[in-house]
Amino acid sequence: MRHRIPFNKPFIAGRELEYIAESVLGGHTSGDGPFMKRCEKWLAGRTGAARVLLTTSCTAALEMAGLLCGLRPGDEVIMPSYTFVSTANAMLLRGARPVFVDIRPDTLNIDENLIEAAITPRTRAILPVHYAGVACEMDTIMALAAAHDLKVIEDAAQALGSRYKGRELGTIGHFGAFSFHETKNVICGEGGALVLGQDTQLERAEILREKGTDRARFFRGQVDKYTWVDVGSSFISSDLLAAYLYGQLEQFDPITARRKQIHANYAAQLAPLVAAGHITLPTVPDHCEFNYHLFAILLRDTATRAALIEHLQALSILAVFHYVPLHTSPMGEKLGYRAGQFPVTEDLSARLLRLPFYFELSDDDQRTVTAAIAEFFAERTS
């Protein structure tokens, strides 16, 4: 069903269509092509990462991180339950158990003070998710990882361009994963990137990404025939999608500036509802620079959220919520988790609502959304 004001809308910000045509006509549309290299150079330059590898998705980048960590059946990886399924699946595919930890009520990020209690002799990695593009407490997480000899994989799917104490998210841990899915800030339909930290396993990462072959070395002329050298899969990005992405990356600053404006408009227009106690907003701590990935509000309870969704729906405005906590999902229950284990996650996930947020959202449409929300509360309190 089409909404007058959708929740998300894919967009063109610059030369994307021109670059896609250039990719097709240039004759290299598969992996390891010219646009992939331009995207990787841009991402590494922008974030200061040692190396960035473009992948088919953030999910694929997380799977590669799981492989590069050498996870084995019986290993444990600590992560929030309040996240997208890929965070857990990528580890589960290696046989590792996702060990969930509750979130902080202010940022909805993993509660760094609960991590140490979850560490066991089987723990191999910590997987912080920078929810909404707001940084987890990376100083605490990196110190715990160092003390217990663990890897840190940052799920930075939503966090390209955000910083923690001046450092780019995705580059602080041993591995980082970005997403360019059409719901993220810069997009190419489906796409992602793996950030490799200092003790770089670049050569192995390139092999895993190319179906376990040394094709990357072959392309560089370092071997005269490529062959099967390791496990792997097809994690490498098509140059067609990289062409789309490069057109977006070139416009990264104007895209972020527009999102900043949209975020500021929501905050200003909803301030009276916050003051009246109808809604609360998640916090962005002062030491976290934010990429304006999403705008979420917290309602008093689930029933209020359901009623507001219905009110907006009647006006053809689509607002959505996420996530069903992983520990209460059918798969979470199969893993032995049950409702009641992570109270902050369960409480906030039941009350959070995301408002329409996309590059082309007009000021008028935004005012329509906030007026509709104000009207909802005016009707309920009158």
Ligand SMILES: *Cc1c(COP(=O)(O)O)cnc(C)c1O
């Ligand atoms: C979007 C998202 C993913 C998955 O990204 P894909 O590129 O669709 O695989 C993973 N984790 C989080 C937190 C996300 O928001």
